[in-house]
Amino acid sequence: MSKAVMLVALCFLPVLAMAARPNKNPFVVRGRVYCDTCLAGFETPASTYISGAVVRLECKDRTTMELTYSREARTDSKGSYKILVSEDHEDQFCDTMLVRSSQLRCSNVSPGHDRARVTLTRFNGIASDDRFANNLGFFRDAAMPGCADIMKLYQEIED
Numbered sequence: 001m002s003k004a005v006m007l008v009a010l011c012f013l014p015v016l017a018m019a020a021r022p023n024k025n026p027f028v029v030r031g032r033v034y035c036d037t038c039l040a041g042f043e044t045p046a047s048t049y050i051s052g053a054v055v056r057l058e059c060k061d062r063t064t065m066e067l068t069y070s071r072e073a074r075t076d077s078k079g080s081y082k083i084l085v086s087e088d089h090e091d092q093f094c095d096t097m098l099v100r101s102s103q104l105r106c107s108n109v110s111p112g113h114d115r116a117r118v119t120l121t122r123f124n125g126i127a128s129d130d131r132f133a134n135n136l137g138f139f140r141d142a143a144m145p146g147c148a149d150i151m152k153l154y155q156e157i158e159d
Contacts, residue, residue, distance in 0.1 A: 026086040027120050029057055031096055031133035032079045035106035037140050038147035042113075046150050047137075049079025052102030055136065057083045059094040059120065068092055072099060090121035096133040106140045113137035 033053040037046045052074060059069035069089060073081040083096075097115040101107040116133035119126070 025129050026084045027129050027131055029083040029085060029096060029118055029120070029131045029133060031055070031081055031116065032135045033075050033081065033098065033101075034079060034135055034137045035101075035103060035140060036110055036113075036137050037106070037144040038150055039139055039143045040147075040151060040154070041110065041139075043135065043137065044147075044150050044154075046144060046147060048106075049075070050101055050103055050106065050138065051075055051077045051079060053079070053081075053138075054099035054102075055081050055083075055096055056099050057085070057094060057096050057118070059089045059092040062091055062093060065093075069094070085120055088121050088123075090123055092120075094118050094120045096136065098136050098138065101138045103138070105142075106138045108139050108141065110137035110139045 033050045033055060034043055034047045035050050036043070037048060038044050054072055054074055056070060056072045058067060060067055069085070069087065069092070071083055071085070073083045075081045095115045095117050098109055113134075113136055116136060118131045118133050120131060
């Protein structure tokens with residue numbers, strides 16, 4: 001009997017130790033923030049990326065929708081941001097969202113492009129620690145010159 005107890009203890013002790021140990025490899029949430037310079041409602045070849053924009057990652061409990069995690073980041077010179085997250089958020093909804101733009105003329109939040117859902121758990125079959133959020137967008141107060149030509153690229157051609 002004591003051998004059986006010892007065998008069970010040896011099998012489960014490493015599992016318990018791993019569960020109690022903090023995660024050494026954090027998740028890295030990555031994304032970009034753009035300016036819709038043509039007021040198209042999506043990225044175009046004329047869109048630019050905003051440096052110094054502020055983005056927030058928020059995770060909420062699926063049942064109560066109570067905020068459980070929040071962290072902000074600022075975009076670099078290429079409009080990219082990265083947020084390190086050391087905790088697993090398996091049973092939570094996590095979204096990146098726009099907070100503010102650094103560009104006065106491009107500071108209106110683009111509807112539908114103001115947040116992006118990310119999955120922050122290791123229990124879903126994704127091997128990588130990198131998590132890529134869809135790009136987030138602001139739009140300008142007025143379309144830039146030359147946008148009419150760019151928008152023609154997106155018009156349907158009927159035969």
